[in-house]
Amino acid sequence: MGVKPQFKRNILFLWLMLVPIGMWFTYHTYPPDLAGLELDLLVFLILTSVVAAMPMVINNTPIFLVQWVSLAAFFNFGLFTEMILGQVAVIVLLIKLKVTRDQWYRLPLNSIMFFIISFICGSVYYMLGGPEPGEVMIGKPHLFGLGAIYVFLEFVLNQVIISIILYTLHGSKISFFGKDFVWETVTSLMTAPIGFVLYILYKEVGLISVLFVGVPFASLSIILNLYYSSQKINEYLQNATEIGHQLAERLQVDDVIDLFIQRMSEMLPVDYAYILDVIDDKELQLIRRIENGSIMPNDISSVQKGEGICGIVWSTKNSVLYSSKKEWQKIVVGYMPDQVESVLSVPIVRNSKVVGILLLASRNKRAYEKSQLMIADILCSHFAIAIENAKHHEIAKQNSERCALTKLYNYRFFENMLSEEFRKLHNGQRKLLSLIILDLDHFKSINDTYGHQSGNEILYELAWRLEELVGDRGTVARYGGEEFVVLLPDTERDEATLIAEQIRQTIADKPFVLTQHMNVNEHALNVNVTASLGVATAPQDADDSLALIRHADRALYVGAKRAGRNRVAEYVK
Secondary structure (H helix, E strand, O other), X not given: XXXXXXXXXXXXXXXXXXXXXXXXXXXXXXXXXXXXXXXXXXXXXXXHXXXXXXXXXXXXXXXXXXXXXXXXXXXXXXXXXXXXXXXHHHHHHHHHOOOOHHHOOHHHHXXXXXXXXXXXXXXXXXXXXXXXXXXXXXXXXXXXXXXXXXXXXXXXXXXXXXXXXXXXXXXOOOOOOOHHHHHHHHHHHHHHHHHHHHHHHHHHHOOHHHHHHHHHHHHHHHHHHHHHHHHHHHHHHHHHHHHHHHHHHOOOHHHHHHHHHHHHHHHOOOOEEXXXXXXXOOEEEEEXXXXXXXXXXXXXXXXXXXXXXXXXXXXXXXXXXXXXXXXXXXXXXXXXXOOOOEEEEEEEEEOXXXXXXXXXXXXXXXXXXXXXXXXXXXXXXXXXXXXXXXXXXXXXXXXXXXXXXXXXXOHHHHHHHHHHHHHHHHOOOOOOEEEEEEEEOOHHHHHHHHOHHHHHHHHHHHHHHHHHHHHHHOEEEEEEOOEEEEEEEOOOHHHHHHHHHHHHHHHHOOOEEEOOOOOOOOOOEEEOOOEEEEEEEEOOOOOOHHHHHHHHHHHHHHHHHOOOOOOEEEOOO
């Protein structure tokens, strides 16, 4: 959920009213004495910037480890100097975290938070009798006790203010004892002693103390960041394995694609996602387009090999990662949303051959990392296998359910469907169920006269005509030989009879064109064909599926065939 513009404006107004005036007040209330300490201040400023540029991101929350520097600066140079260093640290940290334009409010928000914490903690410290800046605390345990109170108060205020901000911005419940609290506690227990050590060493040996303390701390920060990065990669790998299993369970191509896009969007910062399929090893054709969480039409022109980002990934078989628009804008060809900054594109490879391309994009700069590129590559391998398996399943399913000649549903599928429709009829999900059975008249003589290939041509053309006429009103199936059935859910008998009459006219009024006939003297023949049809409706004509078929078949042969053919007959009890 985004932050409302009014809240952003209020934050900026609050910063203007609080921080500049508060800094001026602090300077005059607790004036710093910095004569001759310009170099020292510069070194502490550099140290603050370096430490702020090395945050740890735990559970997507940056852990700020600059407290030990600010603590030593507070004891040595006073409250105002500590405030200045804190404000600099905020700026460096937000730059490091790649804050985008729409998140500009985080700068004044964090600036206010650091100012309030510094001002309250410093004021309490001085009110309790804390020494003036520069006064030696070594050998005075009670002063170190005041320093400990300062650190504790800073920790508590930090937790309270962060919880209030989260509740105000996102409605998150205030929780002081979650994972973030644990990490904050651990880092505070680590950094506070370092701050005291830096203060003592600075008093004893001067600026060289920064080197003594800074280098080990920087090494520790690097080790902790490497540890967290490895943890994050392990989590990515576990998720990739889980997603691979989920993809393998899907048996429909569309289901595999939808799940793949969904899980990729959950793992990575994705605003735009595109999957392109390699067609005849000649071009890339878009098969899925997701923009801002919505499925969009696949109406984007195809891409040639070596053309644009996807074409280059196809030709080189290598993944690419771009952190900003200026890196790819001279490469891209064709469509790309204007808001895109970061781009990640990975080849989908099967049996060492590129079968597709995945392209993910984000509106934010530097949105993707190399580790995420690796995970996307692994997931694309799972995706390629899952797509292949789903295609094989769909083909096998189609072969088992469809007539190879007419491509209509076959007898087995129709019977299962009819049983399911009767179940719905008995459960009240259907009110009526009408069935039309169609049989071509004198079809054997057509086969004998023109050949079985010509008979197949007629059956194929008839299947197409039936599907065109029935549309989504019902289901057409080949029942066997020259017999076809049309199942019409929730259709009255009169309406079913009218549809049957339309079918009869469609067959009788337009000749069938034969191109594979046995008469070698003519290229094509027009043959007139007629059909007889029977109609029955449940529940009035039948109580079960077999009875409905039997009664529609009886209407066909008794009411239509025996009455002269080329006609429609309803079942009569």
